[in-house]
Amino acid sequence: MPTSPAGPPPADGLLSAARRNLRELAHGLSHASHPPIPLFAESPQRWLRLLPYAVVLALTATFVPVTIQVLANDYGVPGGLAGALAVGQAAPLLMLAHRPLQAWWIVFTADIVGALVLLGQGLRPDTIWPWTPPAIIGYLFVLLALGLRESRRTVIGVWLATGAAGLVLHLVRPSHSDGGALLLFVLGGVVLVIGAAVRERSEAQRRLVEQETISEAERAQRTLLEERTRIARELHDVVAHHMSVITVQADSAPYRIDGLSEEAQAEFASIASAARESLAEMRRLLSVLRSDGTRGELSPQPGLDRLQQLVEATVRAGLPAELSLGADVLDAVERGGVPPAVDLSAYRIVQESLANVVRHAPGARTRVSVTAGDGHLTVLVVNDTAQGPGSPLETSGTGHGLVGMRERVRLTGGTLDTGRLPEGGFRVAARLPLPPPEPPPAP
Known part of the structure; x- marks a missing residue:
């Protein structure tokens, strides 16, 4: 029975794929992809381990007073409210060393609340809205920390949430929006791409170092096994000589020595038989130890x-x-x-x-x-x-x-x-x- 040509995918398939992608983005925004361990935590140098703490402390100490001053002087926000907004927008920068995703949630919410507060204060024509300049710069630092630590799915979700929030605020009051939302959306995408690129490059280098370490250990182990096989073959050649001499002497003893009793002849025959069995077992063991299946060296071993x-x-x-x-x-x-x-x-x-x-x-x-x-x-x-003056044949052994x-x-x-x-x-x-x-x- 002829089959009909494949048509466009059903609508329920597209909807299920969209719902699945939305669930993945929501999961990425709600679950951090790394443990709460700061950058350079495993570095052997103490100053490098302390560097993330120094950076976030300096950012917080800078942005909290600057945000308060800008909100109070440029936007006319009362002092108490300006301080509360500044704490919500800048204090979470202290969390960037350990939990940048949780810090983003706090800063993101505080920035939206701050935009709504500024809307109710009555904006002057020369001010930037919905995001203030300190909020834009601090938010970019948050996005940089996310790009360095979080997965690609989380980064995409954060970027889309930033753009959606800016678009909604622009639609609420388009007369006051002067392109700040679009500026943060574009700059945020650039910063996230830079951070993600640095993170992926660092992970690639780490995996390369691990692979080189594993390969070096495997080469050393293979060399050790090859050397043991070679030693076993050489020892076989040495021991086989003496075992062969024992076999020949035990077999020829009844003919070289007159007057041997039957018990002595049987003893010599037993010795010769045991020597031959030992040689056979040694040859079988050597065939197991050899990895190449060749017969090995036949010339006498040097000394x-x-x-x-x-x-x-x-x-x-x-x-x-x-x-x-x-x-x-x-x-x-x-x-x-x-x-x-x-x-x-x-x-x-x-x-x-x-x-x-x-x-x-x-x-x-x-x-x-x-x-x-x-x-x-x-x-x-x-x-x-x-x-x-010649260079060595091998620069590293x-x-x-x-x-x-x-x-x-x-x-x-x-x-x-x-x-x-x-x-x-x-x-x-x-x-x-x-x-x-x-x-x-x-x-």
């Missing part, structure tokens, strides 16, 4: 024996670096006194430190020192300020390289100390634990 090559490559890249590797360190590496995890962590710390110098202080003289003593391996990387260093040192049970030097430059000092030396075999 202290490759520090010389690392420093030489850095020197060829244009960074004047020196390496001091103690004889006790080389001796500990040769006799196996440095655990594989400590050996790899020391290399990675030096590697990341040199990379940071290249990125942030190109051309800076750098000294690398590795010593062993008192049951600890000490890694020290110190660089001076950049000597060359995220500190994610230091996150990886701290994670490595924490997993090995050591300590890390980093920071800028008083004379310029940067220092990275890591202290990694070494196992106690094995006692010499008995004769």
Whole structure:
């Protein structure tokens, strides 16, 4: 069955939309969109927190006597009535710091009452009506506070109410209205737009700062997880070597050693089986930790024996670096006194430190020192300020390289100390634990 073309919307739909919009405007005028907290209440500076109170106090102290004088001298209002009107029109300015919407209701009502009072006093031809000059200026301050604090719906409602009040007063006595109502309507719209624009820009900046903070925290967390995954993979490569040796030795023991009992052969077989199961579990765990699904690095992991090559490559890249590797360190590496995890962590710390110098202080003289003593391996990387005129490759760092260093040192049970030097430059000092030396075999 063919459908008829859509016609104009029904009248009841337009009326319901109008009623809904009026309800929203009325709700905006009767309910503040923010808690009674003054501007800059969360500022760390005391003078900035006190600034709104000082401003509203100065406005009130200025407008109350000025309004009384203008009403009494220019409009001929009796002193008592002029004082009452001045209090109603200017005293609520004290509320602008906390409750600008409630202040607007009081000032708006007092201005209308003042216009009706002036109408009954008999206006001179040279006076402004329905709003007096102090009332116009004070009302603009109220509108500015509303634009800075209230929602767009409330601002529109206030602006329309101002225009409607001015129009009604103009129709009541058009002969006395000389354009003051229209002037306040136009100026009020401009002030409300300015205040709303400033408020929305401030909110946009606040949301941007919050988003940047969240993004920075997410990047740091992602870097930490990636570094942990890398450490887990490297530890797997180190531990898997020893587990493989255990498996081979346990499997070949019955063939290498004569006269083993059946119980001993069964024990070696159990050891080999447990080692193989541990390797399988470790590989499954590593596949879960890897986020990219790749097989990872297959080359042997570097250690202290490759520090010389690392420093030489850095020197060829244009960074004047020196390496001091103690004889006790080389001796500990040769006799196996440095655990594989400590050996790899020391290399990675030096590697990341040199990379940071290249990125942030190109051309800076750098000294690398590795010593062993008192049951600890000490890694020290110190660089001076950049000597060359070139600019750093990165003007600001995220500190994610230091996150990886701290994670490595924490997993090995050591300590890390980093920071800028008083004379310029940067220092990275890591202290990694070494196992106690094995006692010499008995004769």
